[in-house]
Amino acid sequence: MAILLLYGILSYGIECFVVFPSFVLQERLEAEKDLNRCLEALRREIHYLDEFVHDWAAWDDAYAFVQNTNMDFIRSNLVRTTFIDNRLNLIMLLDLDGRVLWEKMFDLRTGLELNSTQFPDDRFPLSHVFMAHTKDIESSVAGVYGTEKGPLLVASRPVIRSLHQGPAKGYLIMGRFLNEAYMKILTDQTKVDHRYWLSQDPSIPAESRSIFERLQKNPGPMFEEQDKSRLFVYNVFKGLTSSSDLIIRAEIPRQIMKYAKNTMFLVLISTVLAGFTLLFVMFFFIESGGD
DSSP, X not given: OHHHHHHHHHHHXXXXXXXXHHHHHHHHXXXXXXXXXXXXXXXXXXXXXXXXXXXXXXXXXXXXXXXXXXXXXXXXXXXXXXXXXXXXXXXXXXXXXXXXXXXXXXXXXXXXEEOOTTSOSSBOOXXXXXXXXXXXXXXXXXXXXEETTEEEEEEEEEEBOTTSOSOXXXXXXXXXXXXXXXXXXXXXXXXXXXXXXXXXXXXXXXXXXXXXXXXXXXXXXXXXXXXXXXXEEEEEEOOSSGGGOEEEEEEEEOHHHHHHHHHXXXXXXXXXXHXXXXXXXXXXXXXXXXX
């Protein structure tokens, strides 16, 4: 019995301190892969938006507009269906000095025009991130920009001729809000339940705020065991400004841990049964030898 007890303790110790941590590591590696898929999906969306803006900015009609502000260009091209068909919430045209030639922000869900105190009606400062271009006519600014209405995926390109010839005469800026509808599209793409918050967003869940504060000092990934069935994994997606950084949280089903606990339980039960079987056999032979 003493030997059996010792064997059981050693077996349980190996399961707890060797086998179980390997399952924990595997779970976190898989969770990190899922989180990276979400981050990559967001980078891909920004890239597609940047390419879309590039197509519109390299256009003779847009080039002519930033020089003469002929409103026929707006009436023919930047209409309501342009926003809806391309899922755009923001379109701006600026000259090289940052003067706003035309702008509109649109709510696709309500169909109403929006206003933002963060975007000036007359002129952007030359130091603004939307105008942080190099002298290269193919340069771009693309990423996440924080607004009071939530995170905005935005891309800015120099307005040039259709044959990709300069010099640039202005800037075209387009953006999409990273709202609930957009998040559903990304969730369907990645098959991972996740969401984003701006780092200063007051709606950050209370139970996650401490992790968010640690993430801003030490980028992740960071893990939180929400309960027996869910694991949260967090990281930071850098925005165009320090106040535009996004916190991402992915919710991962704990299938690996469920499998690990079931496996360890079965191993423990089989060990106990094997021990008692061995004891029974030994007792039988001892009794037989005594007779």
